[in-house]
Amino acid sequence: MQPSPKLNNNVSFSEEAKGNQLFPVFVKLNQLRTLLIGAGNVGLEKLSAIVNNSHQADITIVAETINPAIIDLVAAYPSIKLKQKTYDASDLKDVDIVFAATANNVLNEQIRAEAHQKGLLINVADKPELCDFYLGSIVQKGDLKIAISTNGKSPTIAKRLKEILNEGIPAELDTTLQNMSALRKTLSGDFASKVKKLNQVTEGLIQPRKSFAERNIKWLIWLSIVLFIYTAGLTLWNTEPEFQSFLINIDPLFYWFLIAGFVFAMVDGAIGMSYGVTTASFSLAMGLPPASASMAIHISEVLSNGIAGWMHYKMGNVNWKLFKILIIPAIVGAVLGAYILSSLEHYSAYVKPVVAIYTLFLGGIILMKAFNIKRKKPGSQKIKNIGPLGFVGGFIDAAFGGGWGSIVLSSLIAGGRHPLFSLGTVKISRFFIATLSSLTFFTMLGGRYWEAVVGLIIGSALASPIAARVSNKISAKTIMVAVGIIVMAVSLRSVVMFILKLI
Structure with missing residues (x-):
């Protein structure tokens, strides 16, 4: 049988030949x-x-x-x-x-x-x-x-056209191309998430060049805020004796936690994890009872997780079906964990080593991730028990000062869930968990150790605009190794001190 002179889409060969067919x-x-x-x-x-x-x-x-x-x-x-x-x-x-x-x-x-x-x-x-x-x-x-x-x-x-393009395309574009190649090799996730990240990076290639003020508006705003606070503080110090007396009498705990909040938020911004475990270890080492330490951590996380959750919502990274299944059990677990830990505040001497053992375990996990020591993963079938997972994650997070991301996010991804949507859903859920567990702690404990709470809030807020830039300057592996070793050392010290007291 001779082939038809028509194509399958009913376009004739003569019509198809029109135009540039190369x-x-x-x-x-x-x-x-x-x-x-x-x-x-x-x-x-x-x-x-x-x-x-x-x-x-x-x-x-x-x-x-x-x-x-x-x-x-x-x-x-x-x-x-x-x-x-x-x-x-x-x-x-x-x-x-x-x-x-x-x-x-x-x-x-x-x-x-x-x-x-x-x-x-x-x-x-x-x-x-x-x-x-x-x-x-x-x-x-x-x-x-x-x-x-x-x-x-x-x-x-x-x-x-060759002359026009040769003149219009800068030679530096090849440097951009090499940087994009290096960035592409570092990206994880599926093809869609990689493309989305690369699109964000290359947006500047099609946008008009911004002025110095436009490129650095964020830093100009923060510089203005710092100058305003410094000027106002200096003026009050020189003109108001009551203000001077107030600052002098502030518990040094505030300044320690101010520095700690800044450093731990920088670390979290650089490697995307460990704020809870580093803050919990530091708080226990500074003498805070476990419940008060967890309260300080969760109150300081309300604002940062609210902003992160809102950004994921705006970018469409939230799986609302997963969120609805996860959120209620997670809140119940978080409130219950906060209530039980607060009720045991008077027994903090015995609760403290338990929390230290938990942070010691998390420090080991951080080291494993730093050296890519992979544990055996479950099959590719999606995890089904979302409700129990949320309850356990919320309870442990509140009762031990952290672990929501380590438990829930890693379980969702290992169980076959999309990494990007899992991250967005976990972040926005974390806001509600941090808020309600903080309210539970505050109701049970009142305003204890407010210096630590305020120090963490201010320190982490100051770090937030520059944490992302740090992640591009320092090796994530180096930070994770340092954090893992420090957390394990501090936690081990708390356990040893408890054993020595018993002896």
């Missing part, structure tokens, strides 16, 4: 065997185009007369072989692609016919109707390469 490709000539027939001025032009774009191209040149410039060019490229002879069909043996650059039109047509008999693609100089492919004008900036085609209609237009 399919752009980039050929690895360094892995193919190329034959160039003709070595005059046109042959020199073809050869130059090939070697300029593929320095290691395997080329054989066949020609009776050879341009001296080609001889000089061949001397610089060992992969080019030169045969001064008359062309015959045997030259097409062991060849992948052919360029005909002779001044003899009859010979060019003969070469094309014999090349097609062997199933070879051919480019015939200055004869678009005889070509299987064209050589476009090339714009190159490092690894970036742009090819321009006019479908053989006007090489002059292609040349002018």
Whole structure:
């Protein structure tokens, strides 16, 4: 049966042929065997185009007369072989692609016919109707390469466009390309999440260049705030004796936790974890009872998790079905954990080593993640027991000062859930958990250790605008190793001190 002259989509071949039907490709000539027939001025032009774009191209040149410039060019490229002879069909043996650059039109047509008999693609100089492919004008900036085609209609237009693009595209764009390649290798998650991250990074390429003030508005705002606070504080110190007396009499605990909140928020911003465990370990080492330490941690996290949850909501990263299943059990677990821990405040001497053992375990997990020591993962089937997972995560988070992300987020991802939507859902859930567990702690304990609470809130707030930049400057592995060792050492000290007291 003869094939229909119509395509499957009912478009005729004559209609289909209208317009530019070329399919752009980039050929690895360094892995193919190329034959160039003709070595005059046109042959020199073809050869130059090939070697300029593929320095290691395997080329054989066949020609009776050879341009001296080609001889000089061949001397610089060992992969080019030169045969001064008359062309015959045997030259097409062991060849992948052919360029005909002779001044003899009859010979060019003969070469094309014999090349097609062997199933070879051919480019015939200055004869678009005889070509299987064209050589476009090339714009190159490092690894970036742009090819321009006019479908053989006007090489002059292609040349002018090449000049425009060469002038308009900065050479520094290749540096951006290399940085993007390095960034791409560090990204985790599925293809969609990688593309989303790379899109965010490259948005600046299509936006107009901003002024210095526009690029640094965030830092200008923070500088203004710092200057205002400094000026107001200095004025009050010099003019109001009551204010001076108030600052002098503040418990030094406030300043310790101010510094700690700043440092731990910076660490959390750099590696995306460990705020709860580092703050809990520090609080216990500073003498805070477990319940008061957990209260300080959760109150300081309300604002930061609210902002993070809102951002994930705006970016559409929240799985609302998962959120509805997770949130109620998580809140119940968090409130119950906060209530039980607060009720045991008078027995903090016995609760403290239990919390220390828990933070010791989390410190070990941080070290494992730093060195990519992977535990056996469950199958790819999605985790089903979301409600119990939320309850356990909320309870442990409140009762031990942290662990919501470590328990719930890692379980969701390991159980086959989408990492990006799991992160957004866990973050926005964390806001409600931190808020309600904080209210429970505050109701049970009142305003105890308010200096620690306020210090953490202010310290973490000051760190938040610069934490993200730190993550690009310091190795995450280095930070995780340091945090893991410090947390384990502090926790182990608390356990040993408790055992020594018993002895």
